[in-house]
Amino acid sequence: MKYIEKLRNSGLRPTKQRLQICEVLFDTETTFHFTINDLANKIKRQLNHKISLATVYNTVHAFEKKGYLKQIPINSNQTYFDTNISDHHHFYDLKEEKLIDLENSDVGPIKILKKIGGKKIKSVEVLVKLED
Amino acid sequence: MKYIEKLRNSGLRPTKQRLQICEVLFDTETTFHFTINDLANKIKRQLNHKISLATVYNTVHAFEKKGYLKQIPINSNQTYFDTNISDHHHFYDLKEEKLIDLENSDVGPIKILKKIGGKKIKSVEVLVKLED
DNA sequence: CACTTTTTTAGAATCATTATAAAGTAGACT
DNA sequence: AGTCTACTTTATAATGATTCTAAAAAAGTG
Numbered sequence: 450m451k452y453i454e455k456l457r458n459s460g461l462r463p464t465k466q467r468l469q470i471c472e473v474l475f476d477t478e479t480t481f482h483f484t485i486n487d488l489a490n491k492i493k494r495q496l497n498h499k500i501s502l503a504t505v506y507n508t509v510h511a512f513e514k515k516g517y518l519k520q521i522p523i524n525s526n527q528t529y530f531d532t533n534i535s536d537h538h539h540f541y542d543l544k545e546e547k548l549i550d551l552e553n554s555d556v557g558p559i560k561i562l563k564k565i566g567g568k569k570i571k572s573v574e575v576l577v578k579l580e581d
Numbered sequence: 582m583k584y585i586e587k588l589r590n591s592g593l594r595p596t597k598q599r600l601q602i603c604e605v606l607f608d609t610e611t612t613f614h615f616t617i618n619d620l621a622n623k624i625k626r627q628l629n630h631k632i633s634l635a636t637v638y639n640t641v642h643a644f645e646k647k648g649y650l651k652q653i654p655i656n657s658n659q660t661y662f663d664t665n666i667s668d669h670h671h672f673y674d675l676k677e678e679k680l681i682d683l684e685n686s687d688v689g690p691i692k693i694l695k696k697i698g699g700k701k702i703k704s705v706e707v708l709v710k711l712e713d
Numbered sequence: 714c715a716c717t718t719t720t721t722t723a724g725a726a727t728c729a730t731t732a733t734a735a736a737g738t739a740g741a742c743t
Numbered sequence: 744a745g746t747c748t749a750c751t752t753t754a755t756a757a758t759g760a761t762t763c764t765a766a767a768a769a770a771g772t773g
Contacts, residue, residue, distance in 0.1 A: 462718095462719065462771080463770090464769070484760095485760080486760085501723070502722090502761095503721075503724095504721055504722070507721080520656050522656050522708050523654050523656075524653075524654050524655075526729090526730080526760070527760065528761085540695075540700075542697070551693070551695055554694075555694045556694065557690070557691060559689060560689035561709055563683055563684075568713060569711065569713070570709055571675065572709070575708075576706045576708070577704070577705050577706075578702070578704045578705075579700040579701065579703060580701055581700065594738085594739060594740080594750065595739090596738075596739075596750090596751065597752095598751080616729095617729080617730085618729085632752085632753095633752060634730095635730095635755090636751080636753070658728080658760090659728095659729065659730095715772100717770100718770085718772100719769085719770070720767105720768080721766105721768070721769085722767080723764100723766100724763100724764090725764075726763065726764090727761085727762070728760095728761090729760090730757105730758085730759090730760100731756105731757080731759100732755105733756075733757085734755100735752105735754095739750075739751090740748090741747085742745105742748105743744105743745085743747100
């Protein structure tokens, strides 16, 4: 199985649950956005059995820490994650409450002119809110 | 009192609590970032009495809806607000867990090349994460 | 297999936020 | 000032996402 190596290399034991979550997250044509709840439902639908919610939380956080998922900075009562870990941005459709990817190439280059002493820029994320 | 008009013009009755919250929020040299909890504490400290937490929530949301406050898009267990309602951005210092303003003039112009049919851009917000 | 460490799990705990509904207040009109 | 109505405030309860707990299960090692 192709995810066993990946997990081992990250120092994560390739357990049944983690491998199944990998399938649901990464065996897809396209990347997608999700909340923990979305993911738990998708797992149940797709694998026909449930994985404990605590495990889903643990796994998503572990994957995020390892860089296999990204959190999307947006204000919502739930946390949104993205399986697209490339350097990119988001539209947020306020009416539909839906996120849409915005590739880096669709945003002109961003220059941050202000510097903060002793700190390095880790990421630059753009959120474009849309209305009708 | 200078906030009475402002509130009335927004269709908000100028109640004692709202006026006091206006003082705490807007009678300052500089703008600032806060969570509801920060604000509730600041009120208690500065006015020497408490305003019900529910009222603080109600008022902050009312002010945000009217455009007197902005929510800052960031992932945290609490919601961050900003009394700086000018078009600007933020640094987020991951180590200190602190927000720092980033004026529009400190960010090169941002061009959003992708268009979404029937939707207008309401805002463009940049979050720059900082590490050591 | 025996042993240690990590992981999973159900359920409880936490904590920010929102809802409720009763009491208080503002504004308008006499 | 008094009356009326609609809006506000308030304490408290309810909600709901997330985290914690600690016991059972599974993985890795020899």
